[in-house]
Amino acid sequence: MKALRNLVDKVKPTFAKGGKLEKLHWVFDGLETFLFTPGHATERGAHIRDGIDLKRTMSIVITAMIPCLLFGMWNVGHQHYLALGQFMELGDGFWDKFLFGAIKVLPIVVVSYGVGLGIEFLFTSIKGHPIQEGYLVSGMLIPLVMPVDTPLWMVAVGAAFAVVIGKEVFGGTGMNVVNVALTARAFLFFAYPTMMSGDKVWVSTSVEEGQKVVDGFSGATSLGHAASGAIDKVTPMMQSFWGFEAGSIGETSAFACLIGAAILIITGIGSWRIMLATVLGGSAMAALFNWVGPQIGNAYMQIPILHQLMLGSFMFGTVFMATDPVTAAQTDTGKWIYGFLIGAMAILIRVVNPAYPEGMMLAILFMNVMAPLIDHYVVQANIKRRLKRAALQTA
Amino acid sequence: MSNTIRIRKGLDIRLKGEAEKVLVQADPAKVIAIKPTDFHGLVPKVLVKPGDKVKAGTALFADKYNERVLYTSPVSGEVADVLRGEKRKVLEVRILADAQTEYEDFGTGEPGSMNRETIIQKLLKSGAWPVITQRPYDIVANPAQEPKAIFVSAFDSAPLAPDLDLVVRNHGADFQTGLDALAKLTKGKVHLGVSDKTAAREFLDAKGVTRHSFSGPHPAGNVGVQIHAISPINKGDLVWTVSVQDVILIGRLFRQGRFDASRTIAITGSMARNPKYVRTVIGAPLKDLIGGVEGKVRVVSGNCLTGSTVGADGFLGFYHGQVTLLPEGDTPKFFITDGWATPGFNTFSANRSFPTWLMPGKKFAPDTNQNGEERAFVMSGQYEQVFPFDIYPVQLLKAILANDIEQMEKLGLYEVAPEDFALCEFVCTSKINSQSIVRAGLDALKKETT
Numbered sequence: 140m141k142a143l144r145n146l147v148d149k150v151k152p153t154f155a156k157g158g159k160l161e162k163l164h165w166v167f168d169g170l171e172t173f174l175f176t177p178g179h180a181t182e183r184g185a186h187i188r189d190g191i192d193l194k195r196t197m198s199i200v201i202t203a204m205i206p207c208l209l210f211g212m213w214n215v216g217h218q219h220y221l222a223l224g225q226f227m228e229l230g231d232g233f234w235d236k237f238l239f240g241a242i243k244v245l246p247i248v249v250v251s252y253g254v255g256l257g258i259e260f261l262f263t264s265i266k267g268h269p270i271q272e273g274y275l276v277s278g279m280l281i282p283l284v285m286p287v288d289t290p291l292w293m294v295a296v297g298a299a300f301a302v303v304i305g306k307e308v309f310g311g312t313g314m315n316v317v318n319v320a321l322t323a324r325a326f327l328f329f330a331y332p333t334m335m336s337g338d339k340v341w342v343s344t345s346v347e348e349g350q351k352v353v354d355g356f357s358g359a360t361s362l363g364h365a366a367s368g369a370i371d372k373v374t375p376m377m378q379s380f381w382g383f384e385a386g387s388i389g390e391t392s393a394f395a396c397l398i399g400a401a402i403l404i405i406t407g408i409g410s411w412r413i414m415l416a417t418v419l420g421g422s423a424m425a426a427l428f429n430w431v432g433p434q435i436g437n438a439y440m441q442i443p444i445l446h447q448l449m450l451g452s453f454m455f456g457t458v459f460m461a462t463d464p465v466t467a468a469q470t471d472t473g474k475w476i477y478g479f480l481i482g483a484m485a486i487l488i489r490v491v492n493p494a495y496p497e498g499m500m501l502a503i504l505f506m507n508v509m510a511p512l513i514d515h516y517v518v519q520a521n522i523k524r525r526l527k528r529a530a531l532q533t534a
Numbered sequence: 535m536s537n538t539i540r541i542r543k544g545l546d547i548r549l550k551g552e553a554e555k556v557l558v559q560a561d562p563a564k565v566i567a568i569k570p571t572d573f574h575g576l577v578p579k580v581l582v583k584p585g586d587k588v589k590a591g592t593a594l595f596a597d598k599y600n601e602r603v604l605y606t607s608p609v610s611g612e613v614a615d616v617l618r619g620e621k622r623k624v625l626e627v628r629i630l631a632d633a634q635t636e637y638e639d640f641g642t643g644e645p646g647s648m649n650r651e652t653i654i655q656k657l658l659k660s661g662a663w664p665v666i667t668q669r670p671y672d673i674v675a676n677p678a679q680e681p682k683a684i685f686v687s688a689f690d691s692a693p694l695a696p697d698l699d700l701v702v703r704n705h706g707a708d709f710q711t712g713l714d715a716l717a718k719l720t721k722g723k724v725h726l727g728v729s730d731k732t733a734a735r736e737f738l739d740a741k742g743v744t745r746h747s748f749s750g751p752h753p754a755g756n757v758g759v760q761i762h763a764i765s766p767i768n769k770g771d772l773v774w775t776v777s778v779q780d781v782i783l784i785g786r787l788f789r790q791g792r793f794d795a796s797r798t799i800a801i802t803g804s805m806a807r808n809p810k811y812v813r814t815v816i817g818a819p820l821k822d823l824i825g826g827v828e829g830k831v832r833v834v835s836g837n838c839l840t841g842s843t844v845g846a847d848g849f850l851g852f853y854h855g856q857v858t859l860l861p862e863g864d865t866p867k868f869f870i871t872d873g874w875a876t877p878g879f880n881t882f883s884a885n886r887s888f889p890t891w892l893m894p895g896k897k898f899a900p901d902t903n904q905n906g907e908e909r910a911f912v913m914s915g916q917y918e919q920v921f922p923f924d925i926y927p928v929q930l931l932k933a934i935l936a937n938d939i940e941q942m943e944k945l946g947l948y949e950v951a952p953e954d955f956a957l958c959e960f961v962c963t964s965k966i967n968s969q970s971i972v973r974a975g976l977d978a979l980k981k982e983t984t
Contacts, residue, residue, distance in 0.1 A: 175868055178866045180862060180904065183843070184840070184968075185838070185956050185957075186832060186839070186860055189882070191883050191887060191888070191905070192906025198875065273912075312910060410915060465912055469915075469928060470914075521925075524924070525946060528766060
């Protein structure tokens with residue numbers, strides 16, 4: 140470490156004020172503080188500080204997403220070969236599937252980080268503030284919520300839009316109003332609808348010579364089937380739970396999301412209140428539909444509660460998107476309301492709205508915007524309680 | 535005894551370097567210093583000049599805006615120097631101490647038979663008055679006002695804090711007399727907060743007070759938390775607080791007629807050579823008490839969450855009953871070995887991303903590195919876990935940062951002192967200096983409302 144430290148110290152003046160590469164100072168600073176937690180000692184107040192910092196926090200969220208990423212890679216390959224009619228059994232061709240998925244997915248990850256971090260570097264250099272860790276998580280979330288066949292240029296445009304409009308215009312990390320990764324997803328969804336929804340994008344059907352897609356193949360997701368009334372084609376629940384179905388790269392496996400949830404809850408990085416509230420909200424709405432469905436003869440409404448939660452991006456959104464501490468409600472009471480409404484609204488949009496087969500993204504974005512209002516009322520209640528206390532005492 | 539009030543939110547930081555329960559008498563200090571900077575917001579009017587002879591209890595400086603409030607010498611001797619900093623701000627008044635302390639005579643008396651104004655006069659004249667602090671604003675109390683109640687916390691829950699049961703031992707009569715004097719200062723009650731582990735009869739048998747028992751982690755011993763649990767401060771309320779050592783000091787003033795500034799100090803911290811209890815006086819040079827330091831050591835007068843850095847040549851602060859020695863942490867940490875990506879078996883954290891939450895018995899020796907850089911508020915719910923007030927801490931801090939006076943009032947700034955936010959500052963992922971923010975908020979509020 141000494142050698143590395145010496146090297147860093149040796150090149151440091153080049154990036155300092157007056158140095159040759161002065162403009163890249165904050166980029167250098169970002170790399171230096173990545174390698175070495177700075178020797179900033181406390182000056183006043185609490186002389187000792189907790190070991191946690193934003194870098195560690197963010198890297199734990201990324202760790203929590205790794206099961207989704209790895210499973211997603213395999214599933215991309217799995218779905219691809221199913222479409223070609225090869226390796227039909229789950230256990231067959233593991234490495235072929237994984238390799239195919241990796242070749243498809245890794246470039247998206249690289250482009251997401253490359254473009255997003257590049258723009259962050261640009262902003263830090265122009266605005267003269269340190270690189271803040273925010274994009275570390277967004278950079279991984281963006282690939283995981285994309286359909287596998289998203290062109291790389293589109294990923295780049297989405298990431299750029301997210302960083303600039305979703306975050307930097309609000310002042311950077313910690314200041315954004317809506318979830319950065321979802322901003323990218325929503326932008327692409329509305330800008331390039333044919334590439335982001337429908338039944339052509341979820342399974343990679345690129346073929347090499349001598350291969351062809353099997354007859355009668357449909358690339359629709361379970362939710363696509365359900366929305367079009369083909370309830371019988373919805374993936375069975377256990378299959379949805381493990382994630383053997385078409386969908387966004389990292390979102391299909393409820394199981395992988397649950398591993399992530401466990402990591403986030405045990406470390407205390409992700410709010411269990413929001414996760415639980417979202418699940419409760421989704422369950423409540425699904426239960427309501429279960430009750431109403433038979434009376435009006437709507438089959439979609441009758442999908443069992445648990446199954447609803449396993450489908451689409453519900454679990455992924457619950458664990459990784461709704462819990463984004465910056466855009467979620469900040470107060471404990473607020474978190475319950477916020478999460479509950481996300482869950483309820485996601486199922487509501489999904490089942491009732493004819494235009495969108497999935498509602499999680501819109502539900503979270505909508506509640507991101509509402510979160511400050513929820514917090515406002517929670518805090519107002521606190522203020523009222525305190526004023527009442529004062530009145531009681533003087534009375 | 536009333537029911538125990540359980541404080542659920544908080545955090546006990548497990549540190550190495552607890553003071554051994556041995557009390558030694560320190561050698562008489564040769565030089566002592568009284569620092570006007572220990573009293574927040576004080577503009578001192580210096581009353582002595584170098585060469586003047588003083589006794590213990592002779593006024594050194596007064597509050598420029600309230601000249602009845604005197605700050606007096608804890609020892610007898612000769613004024614050596616009046617140290618000034620930028621803009622001629624008075625930093626220290628140093629006194630070369632006599633080998634034998636001579637005391638000004640303020641006359642003995644039984645507080646029970648004295649009236650309020652006589653007691654106040656005596657406290658003011660002797661220099662004992664500044665031990666009484668007030669909330670809101672966490673400043674020296676104004677003798678012209680009357681508080682709705684007076685609070686004394688009989689236990690300290692801060693990291694490595696001195697055991698007040700031991701401090702009060704052999705001073706029971708002084709403590710009781712001090713309480714009797716305080717009882718005369720308010721028409722309300724004198725509240726004594728004890729811990730469910732308090733065993734000292736001096737506390738448990740104290741008369742003329744309303745006793746409350748508390749249990750739970752730090753900050754249960756903070757007087758602010760106790761006030762909040764017993765009788766919260768609303769807008770327009772005024773309460774006074776006094777520490778146990780200072781109640782004893784007041785008691786001694788009435789029983790012996792002199793300003794005897796003796797203190798029992800706990801020498802603590804992982805860098806302390808022999809952590810123990812020492813009997814000394816306010817303003818004593820720490821060098822004598824800690825026996826010198828080697829290498830990069832931070833010497834803190836007070837505890838590691840709220841104390842002030844004084845350096846190895848510094849002096850004991852006016853309100854402090856503890857000295858903490860910590861390893862200085864001003865060197866960069868490689869990210870894998872001991873930086874942000876370390877497994878962290880030796881890192882104490884309230885966050886469970888460090889495995890140390892699985893080692894409940896282990897004690898730690900953290901250095902003073904900030905462990906990261908300052909960021910915007912990102913994580914939510916962190917402060918709330920260690921902040922046992924019915925107050926939204928982050929919202930309050932944001933109101934202060936926005937300088938929104940009305941919102942600060944509504945969100946409860948009247949109730950808190952910077953020390954109540956010390957744990958928030960400790961656990962903060964974004965490394966936000968909340969104690970300074972609270973202090974700035976209190977200053978703004980005071981300026982606006984008085």
